[in-house]
Amino acid sequence: MAPTETLTPERILAATEDVLRRHGAAKATVVDVARALGVSHGSVYRHFGTKAELRGAVTRRWLDRTTAVLAEVVAGPEEPPAKLRLWFAALFDAKRHKAGDDxxxxxxxxxxxRENSDVVYAHIDELTDQLTAILQEGVGQGRFEAPDIGVTARALFEATTQFHDPVHAPEWSRPGAQQSFDTVLTLLLRGIAAR
Amino acid sequence: MAPTETLTPERILAATEDVLRRHGAAKATVVDVARALGVSHGSVYRHFGTKAELRGAVTRRWLDRTTAVLAEVVAGPEEPPAKLRLWFAALFDAKRHKAGDDxxxxxxxxxxxRENSDVVYAHIDELTDQLTAILQEGVGQGRFEAPDIGVTARALFEATTQFHDPVHAPEWSRPGAQQSFDTVLTLLLRGIAAR
Incomplete structure:
Protein backbone atom coordinates (compact mmCIF):
# COMPACT_ATOMS: atom_id res chain seq x y z
CA MET A 1 0.00 0.00 0.00
CA ALA A 2 1.34 3.46 -0.85
CA PRO A 3 2.95 4.93 2.29
CA THR A 4 2.14 8.44 1.04
CA GLU A 5 -1.55 7.79 1.90
CA THR A 6 -2.31 9.36 5.30
CA LEU A 7 -1.98 6.80 8.09
CA THR A 8 -5.34 7.03 9.89
CA PRO A 9 -6.51 4.92 12.86
CA GLU A 10 -9.15 3.36 10.56
CA ARG A 11 -6.47 2.29 8.03
CA ILE A 12 -4.45 0.72 10.85
CA LEU A 13 -7.48 -1.11 12.21
CA ALA A 14 -8.47 -2.41 8.76
CA ALA A 15 -4.92 -3.70 8.27
CA THR A 16 -4.99 -5.23 11.77
CA GLU A 17 -8.12 -7.17 10.88
CA ASP A 18 -6.43 -8.47 7.71
CA VAL A 19 -3.42 -9.56 9.73
CA LEU A 20 -5.67 -11.25 12.31
CA ARG A 21 -7.50 -13.05 9.51
CA ARG A 22 -4.22 -14.36 8.08
CA HIS A 23 -2.27 -15.13 11.27
CA GLY A 24 -4.90 -15.65 14.00
CA ALA A 25 -5.10 -13.98 17.41
CA ALA A 26 -2.06 -15.74 18.89
CA LYS A 27 0.47 -14.93 16.15
CA ALA A 28 -0.53 -11.48 14.84
CA THR A 29 2.04 -8.79 15.72
CA VAL A 30 2.29 -5.02 15.39
CA VAL A 31 5.26 -5.56 13.05
CA ASP A 32 2.95 -7.57 10.72
CA VAL A 33 0.46 -4.69 10.75
CA ALA A 34 3.16 -2.10 10.00
CA ARG A 35 4.56 -4.26 7.18
CA ALA A 36 1.09 -4.64 5.63
CA LEU A 37 0.77 -0.83 5.62
CA GLY A 38 4.32 -0.20 4.36
CA VAL A 39 5.17 1.88 7.45
CA SER A 40 7.43 1.46 10.50
CA HIS A 41 5.98 -0.07 13.64
CA GLY A 42 6.76 3.25 15.35
CA SER A 43 4.15 4.90 13.08
CA VAL A 44 1.53 2.40 14.28
CA TYR A 45 2.50 3.02 17.93
CA ARG A 46 1.95 6.79 17.43
CA HIS A 47 -1.77 5.95 17.01
CA PHE A 48 -2.09 2.99 19.37
CA GLY A 49 0.34 3.18 22.30
CA THR A 50 0.55 -0.56 22.97
CA LYS A 51 -0.28 -3.83 21.26
CA ALA A 52 -3.02 -4.36 23.89
CA GLU A 53 -4.54 -0.99 22.97
CA LEU A 54 -4.54 -1.92 19.28
CA ARG A 55 -6.20 -5.27 20.02
CA GLY A 56 -8.84 -3.56 22.17
CA ALA A 57 -9.55 -1.01 19.41
CA VAL A 58 -9.94 -3.62 16.69
CA THR A 59 -12.29 -5.60 18.96
CA ARG A 60 -14.39 -2.47 19.54
CA ARG A 61 -14.52 -1.84 15.77
CA TRP A 62 -15.78 -5.40 15.18
CA LEU A 63 -18.52 -5.01 17.79
CA ASP A 64 -19.39 -1.45 16.67
CA ARG A 65 -20.42 -2.74 13.24
CA THR A 66 -23.29 -4.61 14.90
CA THR A 67 -24.16 -1.63 17.10
CA ALA A 68 -24.43 0.58 13.98
CA VAL A 69 -26.81 -1.82 12.20
CA LEU A 70 -29.00 -2.01 15.32
CA ALA A 71 -29.02 1.78 15.77
CA GLU A 72 -30.76 2.02 12.39
CA VAL A 73 -33.48 -0.31 13.66
CA VAL A 74 -33.94 1.86 16.77
CA ALA A 75 -34.34 4.95 14.54
CA GLY A 76 -36.75 3.13 12.20
CA PRO A 77 -40.49 3.71 11.70
CA GLU A 78 -41.92 0.43 13.15
CA GLU A 79 -44.36 0.27 16.04
CA PRO A 80 -42.50 -0.60 19.29
CA PRO A 81 -43.48 -4.32 19.45
CA ALA A 82 -42.48 -4.90 15.81
CA LYS A 83 -39.34 -2.81 16.32
CA LEU A 84 -38.30 -4.84 19.35
CA ARG A 85 -38.67 -8.11 17.44
CA LEU A 86 -36.84 -6.64 14.46
CA TRP A 87 -34.00 -5.44 16.70
CA PHE A 88 -33.44 -8.92 18.14
CA ALA A 89 -33.79 -10.50 14.69
CA ALA A 90 -31.16 -8.07 13.33
CA LEU A 91 -28.84 -8.91 16.26
CA PHE A 92 -29.26 -12.67 15.75
CA ASP A 93 -28.75 -12.22 12.00
CA ALA A 94 -25.61 -10.13 12.40
CA LYS A 95 -24.15 -12.70 14.80
CA ARG A 96 -25.03 -15.66 12.59
CA HIS A 97 -23.44 -13.96 9.61
CA LYS A 98 -20.26 -13.14 11.50
CA ALA A 99 -20.03 -16.74 12.74
CA GLY A 100 -21.06 -18.42 9.48
CA ASP A 101 -19.44 -16.27 6.78
CA ASP A 102 -15.90 -16.32 8.18
CA ARG A 114 -12.21 -12.79 26.10
CA GLU A 115 -9.06 -10.72 26.59
CA ASN A 116 -10.97 -7.39 26.27
CA SER A 117 -13.90 -7.93 28.62
CA ASP A 118 -14.16 -4.17 29.35
CA VAL A 119 -14.77 -3.55 25.63
CA VAL A 120 -17.40 -6.29 25.60
CA TYR A 121 -19.16 -4.92 28.69
CA ALA A 122 -19.26 -1.43 27.13
CA HIS A 123 -20.76 -2.98 23.97
CA ILE A 124 -23.46 -4.78 26.00
CA ASP A 125 -24.25 -1.50 27.78
CA GLU A 126 -24.72 0.20 24.40
CA LEU A 127 -27.03 -2.54 23.20
CA THR A 128 -29.01 -2.39 26.46
CA ASP A 129 -29.33 1.38 26.01
CA GLN A 130 -30.78 0.79 22.54
CA LEU A 131 -33.28 -1.68 24.00
CA THR A 132 -34.12 0.85 26.71
CA ALA A 133 -34.91 3.42 23.99
CA ILE A 134 -37.33 1.03 22.26
CA LEU A 135 -38.97 0.15 25.58
CA GLN A 136 -39.27 3.85 26.46
CA GLU A 137 -41.00 4.50 23.15
CA GLY A 138 -43.42 1.61 23.77
CA VAL A 139 -44.18 2.61 27.35
CA GLY A 140 -44.79 6.20 26.16
CA GLN A 141 -47.33 4.93 23.63
CA GLY A 142 -49.03 2.70 26.20
CA ARG A 143 -47.96 -0.46 24.34
CA PHE A 144 -45.49 -1.78 26.91
CA GLU A 145 -45.52 -2.00 30.70
CA ALA A 146 -42.24 -2.10 32.60
CA PRO A 147 -41.85 -1.12 36.26
CA ASP A 148 -38.13 -0.34 35.69
CA ILE A 149 -37.27 0.10 32.02
CA GLY A 150 -33.51 -0.31 32.41
CA VAL A 151 -33.90 -3.53 34.41
CA THR A 152 -36.40 -4.90 31.88
CA ALA A 153 -34.05 -4.07 29.00
CA ARG A 154 -31.29 -6.03 30.72
CA ALA A 155 -33.65 -8.96 31.41
CA LEU A 156 -34.68 -9.07 27.73
CA PHE A 157 -31.04 -9.16 26.69
CA GLU A 158 -30.25 -11.96 29.14
CA ALA A 159 -33.31 -14.02 28.22
CA THR A 160 -32.02 -14.07 24.62
CA THR A 161 -28.45 -15.06 25.53
CA GLN A 162 -28.72 -18.18 23.40
CA PHE A 163 -29.15 -16.05 20.27
CA HIS A 164 -26.27 -13.63 20.67
CA ASP A 165 -23.60 -14.94 23.05
CA PRO A 166 -20.75 -16.33 20.89
CA VAL A 167 -20.43 -19.39 23.18
CA HIS A 168 -23.69 -20.55 21.58
CA ALA A 169 -22.51 -20.05 17.96
CA PRO A 170 -22.41 -23.84 17.26
CA GLU A 171 -26.19 -23.97 17.88
CA TRP A 172 -27.11 -21.08 15.56
CA SER A 173 -27.03 -23.19 12.40
CA ARG A 174 -29.11 -26.10 13.74
CA PRO A 175 -32.52 -26.59 12.04
CA GLY A 176 -34.74 -25.46 14.94
CA ALA A 177 -32.78 -22.29 15.79
CA GLN A 178 -35.08 -19.83 14.01
CA GLN A 179 -38.20 -21.39 15.53
CA SER A 180 -36.61 -21.24 19.00
CA PHE A 181 -35.86 -17.59 18.45
CA ASP A 182 -39.45 -16.86 17.35
CA THR A 183 -41.07 -18.61 20.31
CA VAL A 184 -38.77 -17.00 22.88
CA LEU A 185 -39.43 -13.56 21.36
CA THR A 186 -43.20 -14.13 21.40
CA LEU A 187 -43.01 -15.08 25.08
CA LEU A 188 -40.91 -12.01 25.93
CA LEU A 189 -43.14 -9.61 23.98
CA ARG A 190 -46.09 -11.01 25.88
CA GLY A 191 -44.15 -10.40 29.09
CA ILE A 192 -43.82 -6.66 28.42
CA ALA A 193 -47.17 -6.02 26.66
CA ALA A 194 -49.49 -3.51 28.34
CA ARG A 195 -52.72 -5.04 29.67
CA MET B 1 -13.59 -52.88 48.69
CA ALA B 2 -14.69 -56.44 49.54
CA PRO B 3 -15.21 -58.31 46.25
CA THR B 4 -17.80 -60.53 47.97
CA GLU B 5 -20.23 -57.58 47.94
CA THR B 6 -22.62 -57.94 44.96
CA LEU B 7 -21.39 -56.00 41.96
CA THR B 8 -24.38 -53.81 41.01
CA PRO B 9 -24.53 -51.21 38.20
CA GLU B 10 -24.88 -48.53 40.89
CA ARG B 11 -21.65 -49.68 42.64
CA ILE B 12 -19.83 -49.61 39.31
CA LEU B 13 -21.14 -46.12 38.51
CA ALA B 14 -20.19 -44.78 41.96
CA ALA B 15 -16.68 -46.19 41.49
CA THR B 16 -16.55 -44.69 37.98
CA GLU B 17 -17.34 -41.26 39.39
CA ASP B 18 -14.54 -41.66 41.95
CA VAL B 19 -12.11 -42.64 39.20
CA LEU B 20 -13.22 -39.69 37.07
CA ARG B 21 -12.73 -37.38 40.04
CA ARG B 22 -9.18 -38.67 40.57
CA HIS B 23 -8.02 -39.07 36.95
CA GLY B 24 -10.20 -36.73 34.87
CA ALA B 25 -12.22 -37.59 31.76
CA ALA B 26 -9.23 -38.13 29.47
CA LYS B 27 -7.30 -40.60 31.61
CA ALA B 28 -9.98 -42.64 33.43
CA THR B 29 -10.09 -46.27 32.21
CA VAL B 30 -12.29 -49.30 32.83
CA VAL B 31 -9.24 -51.03 34.36
CA ASP B 32 -9.05 -48.21 36.97
CA VAL B 33 -12.74 -48.75 37.79
CA ALA B 34 -12.30 -52.52 38.12
CA ARG B 35 -9.22 -52.05 40.32
CA ALA B 36 -11.11 -49.62 42.60
CA LEU B 37 -13.82 -52.28 43.02
CA GLY B 38 -11.38 -55.17 43.47
CA VAL B 39 -12.85 -57.04 40.48
CA SER B 40 -11.69 -57.96 36.98
CA HIS B 41 -12.45 -55.57 34.12
CA GLY B 42 -14.47 -58.44 32.59
CA SER B 43 -16.88 -58.16 35.55
CA VAL B 44 -17.42 -54.48 34.76
CA TYR B 45 -17.98 -55.26 31.07
CA ARG B 46 -20.70 -57.77 32.02
CA HIS B 47 -22.76 -54.76 33.21
CA PHE B 48 -21.60 -52.12 30.72
CA GLY B 49 -20.66 -53.60 27.33
CA THR B 50 -18.21 -50.88 26.29
CA LYS B 51 -16.27 -48.03 27.83
CA ALA B 52 -18.52 -45.61 25.89
CA GLU B 53 -21.61 -47.22 27.42
CA LEU B 54 -20.15 -46.84 30.91
CA ARG B 55 -19.33 -43.18 30.27
CA GLY B 56 -22.84 -42.54 28.94
CA ALA B 57 -24.38 -44.23 32.00
CA VAL B 58 -22.31 -42.25 34.50
CA THR B 59 -23.25 -39.02 32.66
CA ARG B 60 -26.93 -39.96 32.86
CA ARG B 61 -26.55 -40.68 36.59
CA TRP B 62 -25.01 -37.22 37.14
CA LEU B 63 -27.86 -35.49 35.28
CA ASP B 64 -30.53 -37.70 36.88
CA ARG B 65 -29.64 -36.35 40.31
CA THR B 66 -30.85 -32.92 39.21
CA THR B 67 -33.95 -34.38 37.54
CA ALA B 68 -34.87 -36.13 40.81
CA VAL B 69 -34.59 -32.93 42.87
CA LEU B 70 -36.77 -31.08 40.34
CA ALA B 71 -39.37 -33.86 40.24
CA GLU B 72 -39.99 -33.19 43.94
CA VAL B 73 -40.72 -29.55 43.13
CA VAL B 74 -43.18 -30.59 40.42
CA ALA B 75 -44.99 -32.84 42.93
CA GLY B 76 -44.99 -30.11 45.59
CA PRO B 77 -47.94 -28.13 46.99
CA GLU B 78 -47.15 -24.62 45.62
CA GLU B 79 -49.46 -22.64 43.36
CA PRO B 80 -48.30 -22.93 39.72
CA PRO B 81 -46.60 -19.48 39.45
CA ALA B 82 -44.66 -20.02 42.70
CA LYS B 83 -43.89 -23.60 41.66
CA LEU B 84 -42.51 -22.51 38.31
CA ARG B 85 -40.21 -19.98 39.95
CA LEU B 86 -39.16 -22.55 42.57
CA TRP B 87 -38.42 -25.12 39.85
CA PHE B 88 -36.06 -22.75 38.01
CA ALA B 89 -34.50 -21.64 41.30
CA ALA B 90 -33.87 -25.30 42.22
CA LEU B 91 -32.33 -25.93 38.80
CA PHE B 92 -30.05 -22.88 39.04
CA ASP B 93 -29.13 -23.88 42.60
CA ALA B 94 -28.33 -27.47 41.67
CA LYS B 95 -26.14 -26.29 38.78
CA ARG B 96 -24.33 -23.68 40.87
CA HIS B 97 -23.62 -26.27 43.56
CA LYS B 98 -22.31 -28.81 41.06
CA ALA B 99 -20.05 -26.16 39.49
CA GLY B 100 -18.94 -24.51 42.72
CA ASP B 101 -18.56 -27.40 45.16
CA ASP B 102 -16.31 -29.56 42.98
CA ARG B 114 -20.13 -33.09 25.08
CA GLU B 115 -19.33 -36.67 24.05
CA ASN B 116 -22.81 -37.93 25.10
CA SER B 117 -25.09 -35.40 23.46
CA ASP B 118 -27.90 -37.99 23.14
CA VAL B 119 -27.90 -38.38 26.94
CA VAL B 120 -27.99 -34.59 27.34
CA TYR B 121 -30.87 -34.20 24.87
CA ALA B 122 -32.87 -36.89 26.70
CA HIS B 123 -32.20 -35.02 29.97
CA ILE B 124 -33.42 -31.72 28.46
CA ASP B 125 -36.56 -33.50 27.21
CA GLU B 126 -37.23 -34.77 30.74
CA LEU B 127 -36.81 -31.29 32.18
CA THR B 128 -39.07 -29.82 29.51
CA ASP B 129 -41.68 -32.47 30.35
CA GLN B 130 -41.54 -31.39 33.99
CA LEU B 131 -42.05 -27.76 32.93
CA THR B 132 -44.93 -28.87 30.73
CA ALA B 133 -46.58 -30.52 33.77
CA ILE B 134 -46.34 -27.28 35.79
CA LEU B 135 -47.72 -25.26 32.86
CA GLN B 136 -50.55 -27.75 32.40
CA GLU B 137 -51.46 -27.38 36.06
CA GLY B 138 -51.44 -23.57 35.78
CA VAL B 139 -53.48 -23.51 32.57
CA GLY B 140 -55.99 -25.90 34.17
CA GLN B 141 -56.39 -23.50 37.09
CA GLY B 142 -56.73 -20.49 34.80
CA ARG B 143 -53.48 -18.99 36.10
CA PHE B 144 -51.42 -19.40 32.91
CA GLU B 145 -52.17 -18.87 29.22
CA ALA B 146 -50.19 -20.80 26.61
CA PRO B 147 -51.38 -21.47 23.05
CA ASP B 148 -49.11 -24.54 22.82
CA ILE B 149 -47.93 -25.75 26.23
CA GLY B 150 -45.03 -27.89 24.95
CA VAL B 151 -43.67 -25.04 22.82
CA THR B 152 -43.98 -22.61 25.73
CA ALA B 153 -42.17 -25.04 28.05
CA ARG B 154 -39.29 -25.22 25.58
CA ALA B 155 -39.23 -21.42 25.20
CA LEU B 156 -39.05 -20.98 28.99
CA PHE B 157 -36.14 -23.40 29.14
CA GLU B 158 -34.30 -21.61 26.34
CA ALA B 159 -34.93 -18.13 27.77
CA THR B 160 -33.15 -19.25 30.96
CA THR B 161 -30.13 -20.78 29.16
CA GLN B 162 -27.81 -18.45 31.02
CA PHE B 163 -28.80 -20.03 34.34
CA HIS B 164 -28.40 -23.71 33.50
CA ASP B 165 -26.17 -24.27 30.47
CA PRO B 166 -22.69 -25.28 31.77
CA VAL B 167 -20.99 -22.99 29.22
CA HIS B 168 -22.22 -20.13 31.43
CA ALA B 169 -20.87 -21.59 34.69
CA PRO B 170 -18.16 -18.88 35.02
CA GLU B 171 -20.93 -16.24 35.26
CA TRP B 172 -22.94 -18.01 37.99
CA SER B 173 -20.79 -16.75 40.84
CA ARG B 174 -20.67 -13.10 39.75
CA PRO B 175 -22.39 -10.62 42.13
CA GLY B 176 -25.40 -9.77 39.92
CA ALA B 177 -26.29 -13.35 38.94
CA GLN B 178 -29.13 -13.85 41.42
CA GLN B 179 -30.71 -10.50 40.52
CA SER B 180 -30.47 -11.35 36.80
CA PHE B 181 -32.18 -14.62 37.49
CA ASP B 182 -34.98 -12.92 39.45
CA THR B 183 -35.71 -10.27 36.80
CA VAL B 184 -35.69 -12.78 33.92
CA LEU B 185 -38.06 -15.04 35.85
CA THR B 186 -40.40 -12.15 36.64
CA LEU B 187 -40.50 -11.24 32.94
CA LEU B 188 -41.19 -14.84 31.89
CA LEU B 189 -43.92 -15.34 34.51
CA ARG B 190 -45.56 -12.17 33.23
CA GLY B 191 -45.30 -13.64 29.72
CA ILE B 192 -47.37 -16.71 30.63
CA ALA B 193 -49.79 -15.14 33.16
CA ALA B 194 -53.47 -15.35 32.29
CA ARG B 195 -55.08 -11.96 31.60
Missing amino acids: PELFDTYSVLA | PELFDTYSVLA
Missing part, protein backbone atom coordinates in the same frame (compact mmCIF):
# COMPACT_ATOMS: atom_id res chain seq x y z
CA PRO A 103 -15.71 -18.85 11.05
CA GLU A 104 -11.94 -18.44 11.54
CA LEU A 105 -12.16 -14.67 11.92
CA PHE A 106 -15.13 -15.16 14.26
CA ASP A 107 -13.04 -17.50 16.43
CA THR A 108 -10.19 -15.01 16.37
CA TYR A 109 -12.50 -12.23 17.57
CA SER A 110 -13.92 -14.55 20.25
CA VAL A 111 -10.38 -14.86 21.63
CA LEU A 112 -9.95 -11.08 21.47
CA ALA A 113 -13.33 -10.57 23.21
CA PRO B 103 -15.19 -27.55 39.94
CA GLU B 104 -12.86 -30.28 38.61
CA LEU B 105 -15.57 -32.93 38.64
CA PHE B 106 -17.92 -30.41 37.01
CA ASP B 107 -15.41 -29.84 34.22
CA THR B 108 -14.98 -33.59 33.83
CA TYR B 109 -18.72 -34.05 33.46
CA SER B 110 -18.84 -31.14 30.99
CA VAL B 111 -16.41 -33.11 28.80
CA LEU B 112 -18.56 -36.25 29.19
CA ALA B 113 -21.71 -34.27 28.33
